[in-house]
Amino acid sequence: MAVQLPALFIERMRGLLGTEFDAFMTAYDAVPHTGIRVNTLKISVEDFMRISPFELRPVPWCPSGFYVPYGSKPGLHPYYHAGLYYIQEPSAMAPVELLGIQPGDRVLDLCAAPGGKSTQIAAKLQGSGVLVTNDIHAERTKALAKNIELYGVRNAVVLNETPERIAEAFPHYFNKILIDAPCSGEGMFRKDEDMARQWETHSVEKCTVMQRDILSMASRLLAPDGVIVYSTCTFAPEENEEMIAEFLKVNDGFRVVSITDRPGFSPGRPEWIPSKKRYPDVEQLAGTGRLWPHRIEGEGHFAAVLHWEREPGQQNTSDQTLCVSERSVREEAGSHGRIKAERHKGGRKQAGDSRRSGRAGEVSTAAEVLASFAAGQLTLQLPGQTVAYGDRIYQAPLDPDRLNGLKVIRPGWFVGTVKNGRFNPSHPLATALHRNDSVRSIVLNGSSPESVRYLKGETLLIEEDRVQLAEGASPKGYALICIDGYASGWGKWQDGMLKNEYPAGWRWTSV
Numbered sequence: 001m002a003v004q005l006p007a008l009f010i011e012r013m014r015g016l017l018g019t020e021f022d023a024f025m026t027a028y029d030a031v032p033h034t035g036i037r038v039n040t041l042k043i044s045v046e047d048f049m050r051i052s053p054f055e056l057r058p059v060p061w062c063p064s065g066f067y068v069p070y071g072s073k074p075g076l077h078p079y080y081h082a083g084l085y086y087i088q089e090p091s092a093m094a095p096v097e098l099l100g101i102q103p104g105d106r107v108l109d110l111c112a113a114p115g116g117k118s119t120q121i122a123a124k125l126q127g128s129g130v131l132v133t134n135d136i137h138a139e140r141t142k143a144l145a146k147n148i149e150l151y152g153v154r155n156a157v158v159l160n161e162t163p164e165r166i167a168e169a170f171p172h173y174f175n176k177i178l179i180d181a182p183c184s185g186e187g188m189f190r191k192d193e194d195m196a197r198q199w200e201t202h203s204v205e206k207c208t209v210m211q212r213d214i215l216s217m218a219s220r221l222l223a224p225d226g227v228i229v230y231s232t233c234t235f236a237p238e239e240n241e242e243m244i245a246e247f248l249k250v251n252d253g254f255r256v257v258s259i260t261d262r263p264g265f266s267p268g269r270p271e272w273i274p275s276k277k278r279y280p281d282v283e284q285l286a287g288t289g290r291l292w293p294h295r296i297e298g299e300g301h302f303a304a305v306l307h308w309e310r311e312p313g314q315q316n317t318s319d320q321t322l323c324v325s326e327r328s329v330r331e332e333a334g335s336h337g338r339i340k341a342e343r344h345k346g347g348r349k350q351a352g353d354s355r356r357s358g359r360a361g362e363v364s365t366a367a368e369v370l371a372s373f374a375a376g377q378l379t380l381q382l383p384g385q386t387v388a389y390g391d392r393i394y395q396a397p398l399d400p401d402r403l404n405g406l407k408v409i410r411p412g413w414f415v416g417t418v419k420n421g422r423f424n425p426s427h428p429l430a431t432a433l434h435r436n437d438s439v440r441s442i443v444l445n446g447s448s449p450e451s452v453r454y455l456k457g458e459t460l461l462i463e464e465d466r467v468q469l470a471e472g473a474s475p476k477g478y479a480l481i482c483i484d485g486y487a488s489g490w491g492k493w494q495d496g497m498l499k500n501e502y503p504a505g506w507r508w509t510s511v
């Protein structure tokens, strides 16, 4: 066995698993599986299967998930940089499938960084409804925001908050909530030896304190008839079945929705909750699910689906807690600059509602400059509400007043900046477009060095006949650069020269 497992962990698993223990241990002799999940915001599964540079084998519990052969190195292909797939451990693809996301859902991903599951949720929403995605760690929210942008998500709000403060701002607002909880990570020991090394210090008890707190806040955030999916990547019953048993004991009206008929899942193990701790109706915990590394092709996971069955109308769903006079906003100084805190006292410029800021000139400037750019450059109607924070313009999926008092990393789709009355389109605007959304586009061949040179930030020579134009458009100006047809960034074309607009912090430096 390559992995050094903690002795205490081995003893505990031997006691729990009994005759299954030997099979469990043999899983540690196998190499972990590599998975990719197709980003259906940018490409359909069928189209990706046609162009995939890798041999694909379906992941049974995720229709857009595939195993790729060991050694494939999916991070080293231009399609990865074009956001066509997310590299994700196969078992980690399961929790979002359990949320049952429908168009128009209001979804909260409470522990979201670096964003694997958030990008999966966004792909299921297909631009409808709203995704509020949050992580408590400021550093990790940078990676989260970047992934939201790389994967072309238009309807996400990115927060860096405590669950409690989100619960104060959004009481009973979300109909789907994912808690991919911080946990002791026992299910990842095969894939990440550091987790095995850190296990004793990162104790199960410490994690249960955080999990209990996060779950209790989720009950305040959930709308009547809503669903919480709670998941961990650990085996410890205290963080899994027992955590859910405790939650059910203190939260009336919730029921476990059985997932044991879902591909890959084995039943939860209520019998592993120590008998001295009594919880009512523990049998329903058999309806939670476990993914075992010796039974499936993936790492160890646990998931529970909790449905709040309380009748609508029994809870206070008012928005009265939203009135906060000041708002703190965090924004990045540049595309990938340092995040700085900025306070606005009613100074936001919001399109279409000059009464809010009292600075009608600026209000109209931001919205009008964007509208004028969009009229000349884009063929789509931008979704959401135009909002300006400083010189940065966003299309927000939520009324920005709902975010009052919260640490907001992105209030919506970052579409560009206004400087000296000119609109400069952002990189995330490009990554969330489809080729025909721009009046001017240039297609680079994904298997030619040209696409790698573009992703490295080099200037390219491009003949005029390669600039694809909507009717009436001239070849000079911003062109959407598409790798094999999939939007990857901007370039500015003039007289056979493509000035590269791929931002410095995003460039592919490892090739």
Ligand SMILES: C[S@@+](CC[C@H](N)C(=O)[O-])C[C@H]1O[C@@H](n2cnc3c(N)ncnc32)[C@H](O)[C@@H]1O
Pocket: 092, 110, 111, 112, 113, 114, 115, 116, 117, 118, 134, 135, 136, 137, 140, 161, 162, 163, 180, 181, 182, 183, 210, 214
């Ligand atoms: C298992 S990871 C999430 C992985 C993520 N869902 C994904 O799919 O990429 C757990 C995350 O919870 C965050 N976290 C820890 N305590 C938290 C809390 N109290 N509230 C919100 N997030 C928390 C950690 O920073 C960490 O990023």
